Amino acid sequence: MTDLASIEPMLKVETLGLRFRNPLILAAGILGLTAPILKRVIESGAGGVVTKSIGLKPRKGHPNPTVVDLGFGLLNSMGLPNPGLEEFMKELETLRGLEAPIILSIYAFSEDELVEIGRIVSDFNVVSAVELNVSCPHVDGISEIAKNPVLVESYVQTLKRHLDKPVIVKLSPNVSDIVRIAEAAVDGGADALTAINTVRAMSIDIEVGRPVLAGIFGGLSGPAIRPIAVRCVYEITESLNVPVFGCGGIETAHDVIEFLMAGATAVQLGSVIARGGLRVFKRILKGLRDFLEERGYSSIDEVRGLAHRR
Amino acid sequence: MTDLASIEPMLKVETLGLRFRNPLILAAGILGLTAPILKRVIESGAGGVVTKSIGLKPRKGHPNPTVVDLGFGLLNSMGLPNPGLEEFMKELETLRGLEAPIILSIYAFSEDELVEIGRIVSDFNVVSAVELNVSCPHVDGISEIAKNPVLVESYVQTLKRHLDKPVIVKLSPNVSDIVRIAEAAVDGGADALTAINTVRAMSIDIEVGRPVLAGIFGGLSGPAIRPIAVRCVYEITESLNVPVFGCGGIETAHDVIEFLMAGATAVQLGSVIARGGLRVFKRILKGLRDFLEERGYSSIDEVRGLAHRR
Amino acid sequence: MSTNINFRRIVKLVRVVEENPRVKTFWFKDALCSKAKPGQFIMVWIIGVDEIPLSLSTIGDLCSVTVAKVGDATEAMHRLKPDDLIGVRGPYGNGFKIVKGRVAVVAGGVGLATLLPLVDKLKDYGCWIEVFLGFRSKHDVFQLARVERAVRPNGAVMIATDDGSIGFKGLVSELFETHLKRSKPSYDVVYTCGPPAMIRRVYELCEAWNLKIQASLEAYMKCGIGICGSCCIGPYRVCKDGPVFSAPQLRKMPELGLYKRGPDGVKIPV
Amino acid sequence: MSTNINFRRIVKLVRVVEENPRVKTFWFKDALCSKAKPGQFIMVWIIGVDEIPLSLSTIGDLCSVTVAKVGDATEAMHRLKPDDLIGVRGPYGNGFKIVKGRVAVVAGGVGLATLLPLVDKLKDYGCWIEVFLGFRSKHDVFQLARVERAVRPNGAVMIATDDGSIGFKGLVSELFETHLKRSKPSYDVVYTCGPPAMIRRVYELCEAWNLKIQASLEAYMKCGIGICGSCCIGPYRVCKDGPVFSAPQLRKMPELGLYKRGPDGVKIPV
Ligand SMILES: Cc1cc2nc3c(=O)[nH]c(=O)nc-3n(C[C@H](O)[C@H](O)[C@H](O)COP(=O)(O)OP(=O)(O)OC[C@H]3O[C@@H](n4cnc5c(N)ncnc54)[C@H](O)[C@@H]3O)c2cc1C
Ligand SMILES: Cc1cc2nc3c(=O)[nH]c(=O)nc-3n(C[C@H](O)[C@H](O)[C@H](O)COP(=O)(O)OP(=O)(O)OC[C@H]3O[C@@H](n4cnc5c(N)ncnc54)[C@H](O)[C@@H]3O)c2cc1C
Ligand SMILES: Cc1cc2nc3c(=O)[nH]c(=O)nc-3n(C[C@H](O)[C@H](O)[C@H](O)COP(=O)(O)O)c2cc1C
Ligand SMILES: Cc1cc2nc3c(=O)[nH]c(=O)nc-3n(C[C@H](O)[C@H](O)[C@H](O)COP(=O)(O)O)c2cc1C
Ligand code: FES
Ligand code: FES
DSSP: OOOOHHHHHHHHHTTTEEOOOOSEOOTTTSSTSHHHHHHHHHHTTOEEOOOEEEEEEOOOOOOOOEEEEEEEEEEEOOOBBBHHHHHHHHHHHTTTSSOEEEEEEESSSSHHHHHHHHHHHTOOOTSSEEEEEEETTTTTTTTTTTGOOHHHHHHHHHHHHHSSSSSEEEEEESSOHHHHHHHHHHTTTOOOEOOOEEEEEEETTTTTTSSTTSSEEEESSSGGGGHHHHHHHHHHHHOOOOOOEEESSSHHHHHHHHHHHHHHHEEOTTTHHHHHHHHHHHHHHHHHHHHHHHHHHGGGGTTTTTGOOO | OEEEEHHHHHHHHEEEEEEEESSSSOOOTSSSTTTHHHHHHTTTTTTTTEOOOOOOBBBBOOOOOOOEEOOEEEEEEEOBOOOOOOHHHHTTTTOOOOOSSSEEEEEOOSSHHHHHHHHHHOOOOSSSSEEEEEEOTTSTTTTGGGGOOHHHHHHHHHHHHHHHHHEEEEESSSSHHHHHHHHHHHHHHEEEEEEOEEEOOEEETTTTTTSTTTSSSSESSSGHHHHHHHHHHHHHHHOOOSOOOEEOOSSSSHHHHHHHOOOOOOOEEEEEHHHHHHHHHHHHHHHHHHHHHHTOOOGGGTTTGGOOOO | OOOOOSSSSEEEEEEEEEEEEEEEEEEOOHHHHHHOOTOOEEEEEETTEEEEEEEEEEOOEEEEEEEOOOOOOHHHHHHTTTEEEEEEEEEESSOOOOOEEEEEEEEETTTTHHHHHHHHHHHHTTTTTEEEEEEGGGOOOOOOHHHHHTTSSEEEEEEEEETTTEEEEHHHHHHHHHHHHHEEEEEEHHHHHHHOOHHHEEEEEEHTTOOEEEEOOOOOOOOSSHHHHHHTTTTEEEETTOOEEEEHHHHTTTTTTTEOOOOTTTTEOO | OOOTTTTTTTEEEEEEEETTEEEEEEOOHHHHHHTOOOEEEEEEEETEEEEEEEEEEEOOSSSSEEEOOOSSHHHHHTTOTTTOOOEEEEEEEEOOOOOEEEEEOOOGGHHHHHHHHHHHHHHTOOHHHHHEEEOOOSSGGSSSHHHHHHHHEEEEEEETTTTTTTSSEEHHHHHHHHHHHHOOOOOSSSEEEOHHHHHHHHHHHHHHHTOOOOEOOOOOSSSSSSOOOEEEEEEEEETTTSSSSEEHHHHHHHHTTEEEEEEEEOOEEE
């Protein structure tokens, strides 16, 4: 199974005018803070990578503790630490000629910031697409955006107007009606959606009577949120005809198939890397190949959306 | 530990003008469809019980499969099966003189229905309080109510106007801002809140390419949602001064303390009964007593809200 | 493979046997079912149709359920062919407690399905087994050879049919009563499964004759794991506390054989 | 008790020892830390203040961390008294690989803390151990007796201080270089921990003298479990792939000893 190339025909995904050799994409904020580790993730088998969410200015993020393992999921309140766009583009410069598209995740506190980001990134050809994070549940000024369809449409419109690359909008599950927000994103010009970001949550250390995170609230990820994420992907693809990257609690090839059947175009992996390391990519790829072969499917395109049949 | 009476002074909860001998209340829709099993739950140690959600007319609920175990939680789409209010009141008639308050859970598709329910239940003294379920995530016509603050306020107001009993409003986590909905409920006259009902979710059986539930979407309960529920209880009690029943994923005395520290007045137990049986009440009560004694607390009142300290 | 019995497994039907025009047996392989106890049941997902409780009628390397056609779900199941898929979860419930000695087995109709693995096991334990089988007519008899194989030479099989087309003419409870009166046998236990009215009658006979009873009951089920409350009879959940109940428990079920509950919890006279 | 090392345990400090005005050792009991390997670290929650990585400086029934006061979190930690609580998770990281034979241990400042359990263990394995310790001045020396006990009679301890107040005057890397030049020793491995510039120099010396190296590195950490990316040096995560690295890995870290990264990932010259 060192031979990724041989399984590419079964697993490749073409979307947004890009070619992913397989549907496993590194999720935003997972490792993607430096170029050498992104390169290593790609060498480990990822079909694509999303970087850490980057803003115009450097940001230290929330104080520690920022990540807690709850067993069935992680709770994090990283708070979008990042070195700022300019510094980060220098970092990415070294990443040319790799076998997987690089998607830059960005966030902005205002549409003015988006205009500037769009202009700067348009000419930066290391990056194939941009994922707009409007959904981080533990950063004031960001978490609110994803809840407001008017704001989402306007943000996406502004970014699209100033950015000459495909835009993926990353949605939040912490909303009354995710389809409504998805529609707003598409109306604003989103080329694709990612569902979902983490679920707003918290945990208390009862020995000391305090929240376990310094930031009090955090985002829940991992297996616990998978059924929520699958529901979101299904609801969106039931209503809208737009590529959706499924994300949330994926740990196995089984889980990937579940998201594909729910209608996802490809998937993103996050928390699983804490438990499974970078080996997860090859392990899951092998599992996908075995699943397809055993059931007589010739490619993942044949399972996509299957659960929508009536 | 057969002696529940001896630990009552540490564990009793007085709220809504009612006296619960301990903070462990059976959650709505768990077993509470017949009188003899409710009686058995109380004999097993529950400090109070909430019945199955009852409507004006009998309702068969969704077709099977309606309950699926995902390991870290349950997914259900019961669809509010119940024999209708009149039939159910006959059922409850036999439940007098028990050691724990009986809370009637109700739902209504319109305010007219609420008026009628309020009138009927006002004189029914088997029931100490009413929990209004506006939050079932898999029944059209109900799941929408909890998302709309105007509707919630109006529903609660109508019920309060026609019902001479304390009203608890059961909130949904499937909203953009649970505090806003909690406020609306309190503005409408709610005497207390329950947080949370299940989280809208789904799962797909990849062997057959279909949703695992006949109803496609269901509600996620159990450990997976505990950090979401704790967050909701904390957010509400941070903003509002109203008794909150914490509910979601509680399995151990540890979890109960976590909810109390988050600000809950008492808690409700649901899914844990699938794995732990009716023994869970006594097991948790023993755990609570041990926790309090080991840490030198004289009652649960001393831990309540502790995590809100700055 | 997971050992959580609640996780649903999709299994392929390896064989479908028509027992009689109303009853079919469906064979499949499932590791967890292979370890079930007699009297346990599984929740069977008839894909796209329904999920219903069915007793395991064979427990072994291959397992089976034996199903009477009585409504939508069972009719759909009867249309399934070898290689078709079903979903199973479980095994659930307490199952029968094996009592070594002299035992009676009283089965009504497809209730026999539930008792078959018990009879197999009782034979292994060397019990003296007297089996009373009730059917509508001789056309409804099924798995008789298997029962006779299990019982011989240490026991007896007696049959009652409503129309008298074979054996005793009348209800199996009447056959059982007649036998009790005539032979005054001292059974160590009476196992029974069948329609609720029959079970109630057998239970009453056991009370009168001072015999221990283990009765497998039925009730409408949704969750199968003891939380939804739809299967309650008296203070018991049939899915979790049962489906097999003893006399002290049956005494707390005044409704037994009088009414059952529908999916909505409404009482339906039986 | 759970065996998930990621679950945070609240432990009581049983003893706090002042090693020197800048360094204290904190003792506590924790089952999972008792099973750690030398060179592993834990994430310590200084409640209400910060969570920081600290190497285990003793691994046994009682464990310890030895902490230099360098900023807010470590200052707050220095204010803690016996019976105060801290949170711990881990142990994390790969730890040192034990090489039996003739080994050098090169420690700079509080980097010695990381190497102490290693020295204890090397002694158990009967290694010949030459320890090179670097401090600012004689007032900064700590745990010297423990090191000497572990080394004697099969090895030697050499000290360097910046001000020459004890031992060799100069950097410990200079002392090590001098020793290499003079004695041309053939170590089976060189273990090192200390400030990045020192590690870089020791690494260069090992490359030049063709010696195997195991260097324990530091980087800013948040998650400690290999997903947040804040501790990356070259293609490696210090928390998960490290903190102990060998020469082939160090060769892929051009930034080593030149710059480190802050919490925001911005490069800071060292
Ligand atoms: C523990 C247990 C073991 C059983 N074992 C067997 C068996 O081995 N063989 C067999 O043929 N039958 C068995 N049954 C009965 C079987 O489950 C029903 O016959 C079947 O569910 C009927 O479904 P239907 O849609 O075909 O009929 P319907 O037309 O829906 O109803 C016919 C009858 O079946 C009952 N029923 C329908 N759905 C359910 C349900 N989800 N749970 C319980 N009862 C239901 C109805 O209440 C009604 O009395 C068992 C039932 C229980 C509770
Ligand atoms: C694997 C590992 C093992 C360590 N073992 C020890 C040890 O045994 N004894 C000891 O005294 N020190 C050890 N350290 C260093 C220790 O973590 C820092 O000294 C401490 O975090 C400083 O916190 P502060 O708030 O007091 O200082 P600050 O004023 O915040 O910063 C001082 C320095 O500490 C670094 N630092 C601050 N926070 C962190 C963090 N979360 N992760 C990593 N570095 C940080 C800063 O980058 C800066 O270089 C270790 C570090 C690592 C990575
Ligand atoms: C430590 C950590 C950091 C994250 N940082 C970001 C981020 O910067 N931007 C973003 O859009 N999502 C971020 N996420 C969310 C993930 O990209 C992903 O949406 C979420 O974790 C669910 O996927 P998972 O269950 O596979 O982890 C982060 C998640 C974790 C656990
Ligand atoms: C099988 C099942 C049925 C339920 N029925 C109801 C109901 O009728 N009314 C209601 O308000 N909540 C209902 N709930 C939600 C529970 O009361 C509770 O809010 C939820 O399960 C979270 O708690 P838990 O994690 O302890 O189960 C039901 C939950 C389950 C699992
Ligand atoms: S079927 Fe749900 S409790 Fe028995
Ligand atoms: S500290 Fe997060 S990856 Fe190392």
